[in-house]
Amino acid sequence: MTIASGTAPSRSSSVGRTIGRVLLGLFLVGAGVGHLTIAREGFQAQVPPWLPFDVDFVVVASGIAEITLGLALLLLTRYRIAVGWIVALFFLAIFPGNISQLFVHTAAEGWDNAMAVALGVRLLFQPLLVLWALWSTSAWAWWRGRRS
Structure with missing residues (x-):
């Protein structure tokens, strides 16, 4: 078994994973396009002040990375497990x-309690995105199968 091919999941599991992927x-493609266009200012507020790079460069680079990763998830099905780990x-x-934005209180539209709640909820969902990437690409199943 290789990281590129993985294991053969059941048909219903495979369809669900494909839809999820x-x-x-x-x-990711949508978020990346947002980084480069209409949501650019909002994403600039998320760049931590301690990061030693130009804020706009970080937003553009992360947008390009998101578009690339999204396209990889859509098109590189043969390498879906490796792509899942990278995502x-x-x-x-x-x-x-994301943590920095919550604690530094930066937001493009100004800071208020609703913004704090929204950012807190986003932090709770971040681990779910990690799990989604690993599940939908069968990366986690590959890891578990490799260990047994």
């Missing part, structure tokens, strides 16, 4: 920025 891919690691890599 496609939805996650579309979500999961990407979600982990951006997590500190």
Whole structure:
């Protein structure tokens, strides 16, 4: 068994995972396009002040990364397990920025209690995105099968 091919899941599981992978891919492409266009200012507010790079560069680079990862999820099905791990690691890599935004109180539209609640809820969903990437690409099943 290789990381590229993985194991053969059941038919119903395979369809569910494929739908999940496609939805996650579309979500990432959409978010990436938002980074480059209409939501650019909002994403700039998420860049931690301690990051030693230009804020706009970080937003553009992360947008390009999201589009690339989304397209990889949609098109590179042969390498879906490897792509799943890379997407999961990407979600982990951006997590500190989300935490920073909550604690530094930065927002493009201004800061209020509703913004704090929204950011807190987003933090709760970040681990679900990691799990979604690992489940929908069979990366987690591959890992479990490899260990047994």
